[in-house]
Amino acid sequence: MTPPARVPKSTNITWSEGHVTPDRRREILGHGPATIWFTGLSGSGKSTVATQVESILAGRGVNAFVLDGDNVRHGLNSDLGFAPADRAENIRRVGEVCRLFHDAGMIVLTAFISPYRTDRDVVRARHPAGTFFEVFVEAPLDVCEARDVKGLYAKARAGEIPDFSGVSAPYEPPVGAELTLDTDAQTVEESAAAVLTLLEEQGILG
Secondary structure (H helix, E strand, C coil), rough: CCCCCCCCCCCCCCCCCCCHEEEEHHHHHHCCEEEEEEECCCCCCHHHHHHHHHHHHHHHHCEEEEEEEEHHHHCCCCCCCCCCCHHHHHHHHHHHHHHCCCCCCEEEEEEEECCHHHHHHHHHHHCCCCCEEEEEEEEEHHHHCCCCCCCCHHHHHHCCCCCCCCEEEECCCCCCCEEEEECCCHHHHHHHHHHHHHHHHCCCCC
């Protein structure tokens, strides 16, 4: 049984266990569960690589899904801004969603800046060992700015967007990430291939 991450406000509630075991889910799906947590600056290529991996996995019949940072803020986290406390809650909620995907036997790929190591570590701790993979999508700041089709960096430097990671707010690179992608030197295809190799080597696929 996996206990809640923190003590819930609700009382008189009990954790409910199902009858379908993780081994049975793997037998049905043909692969194990995993959370691939892409982290990096805006414009580093997180969503691009994540959707490429998702597409390849889908082509292999693997049950995979991308959770994109902007998409989640349109619904589940529409009440949150970008102040540090809101960022932490954003990642906490997403981490719990990832854990639900995990329990369903799926491979979930996230694309969030998730600038603080502590928040990422909290999500990791909610996963069984060997099923959470932190992928640092690394690119120089000037490259990220050059790729910025939304103009976010220009707005941040003009003071129009506060708390912008890499400009007016910190970004803490991972320490000991399972994989680092150099998207300034690697193609999208090469980056995606590296992620797939990781999943194969860790026994999630095949």
